[in-house]
Amino acid sequence: MTTETERKRTHAPAGSSSIYQDKDDKWHGRVTMGVRDDGKPDRRHVRGKNRAEVTRKVRQLERERDSGRVRKAGRAWTVEQWLTHWLDNIAAHSVRYKTLVGYRTDVNRHLVPGIGAHRIDKLEPEHIEKLYSKMLGSGLAPGTVHHAHRTLRAALSEAVRRKHASVNVATTAKAPRVVEEEIEPLTIDEAKRLLVAASHRRNGARWAIALAMPRS
Numbered sequence: 001m002t003t004e005t006e007r008k009r010t011h012a013p014a015g016s017s018s019i020y021q022d023k024d025d026k027w028h029g030r031v032t033m034g035v036r037d038d039g040k041p042d043r044r045h046v047r048g049k050n051r052a053e054v055t056r057k058v059r060q061l062e063r064e065r066d067s068g069r070v071r072k073a074g075r076a077w078t079v080e081q082w083l084t085h086w087l088d089n090i091a092a093h094s095v096r097y098k099t100l101v102g103y104r105t106d107v108n109r110h111l112v113p114g115i116g117a118h119r120i121d122k123l124e125p126e127h128i129e130k131l132y133s134k135m136l137g138s139g140l141a142p143g144t145v146h147h148a149h150r151t152l153r154a155a156l157s158e159a160v161r162r163k164h165a166s167v168n169v170a171t172t173a174k175a176p177r178v179v180e181e182e183i184e185p186l187t188i189d190e191a192k193r194l195l196v197a198a199s200h201r202r203n204g205a206r207w208a209i210a211l212a213m214p215r216s
Helices: 051-067 079-093 097-115 125-137 142-161 188-199 204-212
Strands: 018-021 027-035 041-048
Touching: 018 051, 027 051, 041 051, 079 097, 079 142, 097 125, 097 142, 125 142
Parallel strands: none
Antiparallel strands: 018 027, 027 041
């Protein structure tokens, strides 16, 4: 049975982590992660079935804090909320119009319907990979899926930079490989016939230049 003395918090120096047991014999831990926007200490709370479990959670928070991978205090964004904010307030002012149109297509057609309800700090690579499999299963081309992957990776990279998430799980998730279609070159006879036909056309010189250009 837990004594009254054991239930009391251990008085630690200001800013230190603390682990304690409450009157209902439940274990808690608190870790100072930094400072909130209002200047007050950012104290995170964890709980567990026993002291060992809480200690593990406290140490994990301390490692995140010490490595600089601390999510900002406050309610976490959902994937949908963050993607919408990123599109309207960040990407809209920093990328070309055509790029933004592609981003919006990926977000509205694929990413939000597929993983939008997840919190960005709880999103796992497996959630993303299941979405990609579903997209491929619906008949979408690997290139379309890969484009959505690049969009998500860019959005989550910005979330990590602003400390709304600790890691960019899109860099871990495996996107489908895009195989470029091999182009069969013209034979010499085919090229000659094409040049003869082009010589009778107004822009025939362009065909000659195009055929002469080396292929990368």
